[in-house]
Amino acid sequence: MDELKRAKHRALYLLERCDRTEQELRTKLSRNYDPEIVDEAVRYVKQYGYIDDRRYAVNYLKSRCQVKSRRQVEQELLYKKGISRDVLEEACQETEPQDESLLIRRWMEKKHYSPEEATQEEQRRLYLFLMRRGFRSEDILKELRCRDE
Template sequence: MRQRQQRSNYREHTEENHGEEYDKKPEKSGDLNRAKRRVLHILERSDRTEQELRDKLAKNYLPEVVDAAVEYVKSYHYIDDHRYAVNYLNSRGKVRSSRQVEQELLYKKGVSKAVLEAAREEAEPQDEREQIRRWMEKKHIDPAAADQSELRRFYQFLMRRGFRSSDILTELLLDRTLN
């Protein structure tokens, strides 16, 4: 009986203290030198946009420290959203539709519309119809032999990936007329 009471008291004591420990959020650091080293460490591994760096640093550092650290790497041109957007458009544009890549840059990467417009002019143009043909090969779609429901599913699949309706229909109909 006495052991049960001791276990009960212990459980109550640990639950009370345990809740207090985990309710406290760690304080954000104000150490600028440490934030600069952290930014350089992040950029060492891969190129990032300014917004991605700010989001990553905001978890552990005060806002004024984040601003100063970002300005520090900007002064050395370690981050450049325009350069990042051009590289991203050129590399991802070979696999994904241009609309999908642009949406990623705007909403996931935090690139502004003005920077995106300038980068789009500088990036090499992508042939989306060629990408549709590659998807047709990958999914084993033969428009001449496919039934209506299979073509409809494939059309919707490509639309969800951001391809233009006119390009999809042109490729599906073009392939039908060639066979």
């Protein structure tokens, strides 16, 4: 019983520092506690609303989509943060779509890409770089063409 109390306090301490997903909290707690105790501690913080994966996903999407492509942020939520697809879909419906053209233009500036002076190779490299960052092909091409004109 003493160990359960410590696990609950640890969970609260971890959530006090920053918001976490259920999977992140479970991972942190499982380093020091048995699975049954971790389950009980997670159930405890959930009952008070201290942990909410949907809320976390909405906040994460709003903040990260200002600097990263939406697809990249969604992948982070699914695979790094442990958010389920259903919860992610709900969160995506709650947040408004981000105009990624601005982000692409920022990357173009950061990479010192000048459309007037760029060679085919430089254009290809920037295109592939942006694709790896999760931007859609049509958005990238639209921005590259806008700059060419």
